[in-house]
Amino acid sequence: MRILTGKDVGIQFADNKRWLYRHVDFHLDSSQILALVGDNGVGKTTLIRAIMGQRALTEGELVRDHAQDLRIGYVPQYHDDIGAFPLHIADFVGLSYDRGLLPWLRRSEKEHLEHVLNEANLTEIANERIDRASGGEKQRAFLAQAMIQDPDVLILDEATANLDNVAKFALMDVVKHYRDHHDLSVIMVSHDLDIVERYSDNYLLLSPDGAEFGPIADLDTSKLEEGGRDHV
Numbered sequence: 001m002r003i004l005t006g007k008d009v010g011i012q013f014a015d016n017k018r019w020l021y022r023h024v025d026f027h028l029d030s031s032q033i034l035a036l037v038g039d040n041g042v043g044k045t046t047l048i049r050a051i052m053g054q055r056a057l058t059e060g061e062l063v064r065d066h067a068q069d070l071r072i073g074y075v076p077q078y079h080d081d082i083g084a085f086p087l088h089i090a091d092f093v094g095l096s097y098d099r100g101l102l103p104w105l106r107r108s109e110k111e112h113l114e115h116v117l118n119e120a121n122l123t124e125i126a127n128e129r130i131d132r133a134s135g136g137e138k139q140r141a142f143l144a145q146a147m148i149q150d151p152d153v154l155i156l157d158e159a160t161a162n163l164d165n166v167a168k169f170a171l172m173d174v175v176k177h178y179r180d181h182h183d184l185s186v187i188m189v190s191h192d193l194d195i196v197e198r199y200s201d202n203y204l205l206l207s208p209d210g211a212e213f214g215p216i217a218d219l220d221t222s223k224l225e226e227g228g229r230d231h232v
């Protein structure tokens with residue numbers, strides 16, 4: 001099922017009249033992972049903001065082919081100082097319910113929380129403090145917090161950047177497993193070609209010369225800046 005269609009999308013900034021891009025066409029189907037790639041400053045974050053309804057397009061349209069409003073989950077880039085609060089991981093993840101801290105969750109919410117913690121491989125450390133967790137564990141807690149809301153679309157905004165190789169693949173394995181077992185589509189902004197090639201179904205490449213959309217096997221990585229691949 002089609003979830004989102006970008007038709008002839010164009011974005012121009014009002015102050016300097018510069019077009020970031022025009023004539024961008026793409027689509028996202030249910031259970032697909034779409035990689036949004038392109039060099040620094042090409043406008044990936046700006047397109048994500050438009051998809052999240054935080055800014056208008058200058059031309060074209062984003063059609064949400066979904067019966068109800070799309071629920072969008074968002075996982076930001078990892079920084080050393082994220083998750084620096086003295087909360088247990090389960091309490092942190094449960095904050096998404098917007099009902100305060102445990103144990104005031106409904107029984108169904110507690111069961112759902114346990115399910116999501118398990119899916120994110122956090123069950124064993126659910127009662128550890130998040131500020132003492134490793135970077136990979138913290139980032140999986142942010143992912144779990146986004147998944148608690150049962151999103152239709154999960155946006156990973158350079159979510160594996162600043163993680164070591166083990167942690168970044170562990171995070172993406174959780175995403176892929178969740179996608180395989182729930183009704184979830186993913187838009188992943190990434191400069192990491194190993195991650196992009198391994199996990200995406202389709203790609204949307206933004207560049208000043210135009211946009212390209214297609215199956216990931218067709219991505220010509222020479223069109224991207226060097227440094228995207230980890231040679232370790």
Ligand SMILES: Nc1ncnc2c1ncn2[C@@H]1O[C@H](COP(=O)(O)OP(=O)(O)OP(=O)(O)O)[C@@H](O)[C@H]1O
Pocket residue numbers: 013014015016020038039040041042043044045046047
């Ligand atoms: N409101 C604005 N007015 C003018 N220019 C802007 C505005 N917002 C962003 N830009 C410019 O648009 C360009 C695209 O920014 P954006 O953050 O979307 O790129 P990006 O592809 O996500 O980059 P990166 O990979 O570095 O995160 C940048 O050159 C930025 O300075």
